[in-house]
Every structure is written in C-alpha cells, then in structure tokens.
Amino acid sequence: MLAIEADRRPEARVGAARAPPVLWARIAGPVELVYFVAVIALACFVQAVAGFGLPMIATSVLVALFGIKATVPLIAIIVLELQLLMVFRYRAELDLPTVWRISGAAAVGIPVGLLFLSRIPEAISITVLGLALIAYALYSSFNFPVPALKNPGWPFFFGLLSGLGAGAYNIAGPPMIIYGDTQRWQPKLFKGNLQGCFLIITTVAILAHSVSGNVTGDVLRKSLVALPSVLVGGLAGLYLDRFINRARFRKIVLGLLLTLGVYLVLTWWP
Secondary structure, X not given: OOOOOOOOOHHHOOOOXXXXXXXXXXXXXXXXXXXXXHHHHHHHHHHHHHOOOHHHHHHHHHHHHHOHHHHHHHHHHHHHHHHHHHHHHOXXXXXXXXXXXXXXXXXXXXXXXXXHHHHOOHHHHHHHHHHHHHHHHHXXXXXXXXXXXXXXXXXXXXXXHHHHHHHHHXXXXXXXXXXXXXXOOOHHHHHHHHHHHHHHHHHHHHHHHHHOOOOXXXXXXXHHHHXXXXXXXXXXXXXXXXXXXXXXXXXXXXXXXXXXXXXXXXHXXX
C-alpha cells in the first residue's frame, strides 16, 4: 500500500504565524489513506452532480493534511483527471467561443495567483481561502440578482478573476458561475461551459506549477492514489445526477462550503 505522508517540507512552513494545524496529520498511514481517498471521492461526486465544488472542498479539507503548497498542485491534477471525464459527458453542450475567451483570460491570471501563493505566508493564504469560501457561499445562498451583461469584454474580466483563483487555490469556479448567471445559461450549457473552462484552466495551472517546481514526485504519487476515487465519485455522480433534487443538493453543498470557510478562518487566522 502506498503510504501518504504529510507535507513536511521546510518551505511549507516559512512565514506562518504559528505551526499549522495537524488535525489529521497525526493519524497513521492506513487511516490517513482512507481519509484522503474518501475526501476525493466525495468531492468528485459533488462536482459531477453540481458542476462545481471539487477544488473548493478538497483544497480546504486537505490543506491541513499536506500544507497549502503541496495541496494546490495535487488538487489541480485531480481536477484534470475528473474534467477529462466531465468534458466527454458534456461535450455536446459546450459554447466553444465563450470557453476560449474565458480560458484565455484566465491563463493570464494564473501566474499572478501562483505568485501570490508562493510569496504570502501560509497562514494568510489559507485564511484568504476561507474568506473566499464564505463570500461565495453567502452570495449563492441569498440569490442576489445579477444584471444581464452583454458587453463582449465581460468574459475576459471574469476569466482573469478565475485565473487568479486557479493559480492561488484551484478555485476558478466562482467568477465563472457568476458570469454564467449574468448570461442566463441553461443548466446543461452551464455545466458544459464550466467543464470546458475548468479543463483548459487546470491544464495551464498544472503547467505553471510544474515550471515553479510545485509538482513533485510525492504530488504525482498522491494523484495516482486518488485516481480510483476520482472514477468512483465522478461516475457515481454522473449516474445519480438524474435522481437528485438539484436545488436541495446545491443548498447542502453551499452549507458545506460555508462551514469549511468558517473552519479555515477560525483555525488559521494569523
């Protein structure tokens, strides 16, 4: 069995205001392994049903286990594994011109987000992640009305924001979801466009992490360990999607994201 070890690199702790939480890092290898694959399977299931959620859930939960600098590239690879499946499923629902405009702008923002990740102390980075989760969960829960945006420049603006989030935390979804709301996308088009953008943005993010030296052998091994969970969670979500009340499921996901955001802020506040 391949043991999964917590990220103990010195650079993962540089600049932190205090030692990072080790809520799960003290658990022995086999239990830690089960915990890891269970989190990935659940997050992939959520992504397959709701069209979003894998990076937000998996990054916020596993950051205490592996550290922010190891977790972000790891989840990026896992997202790519799932997106290959998701894009095949929704290939007929893609609006390719929109996908390319958003993804092209995101590619510009990814290096900036990655720079933020590498320069900001870990405690501050994770606190910002928690605040972002709280803000998105509250925004989506209250269904704030958004205007219909018709200017052709808006995809580039929201794409740039998605790239910043993807580079720093793998969280490219919220800006794209808000943009989709402004375009009144129907559910299938919404899922298709999100998956297409996620595939391109995640690929660029992985390349950026590789150039920066964040994609280590340990990260690659963990991503291989996660692959069966990706398939099980993703395929189960795609199959069960037709039987699930999406509105109720969305509320559960948003409640989970809000809880995770509050936990990160309270635990990592500098």
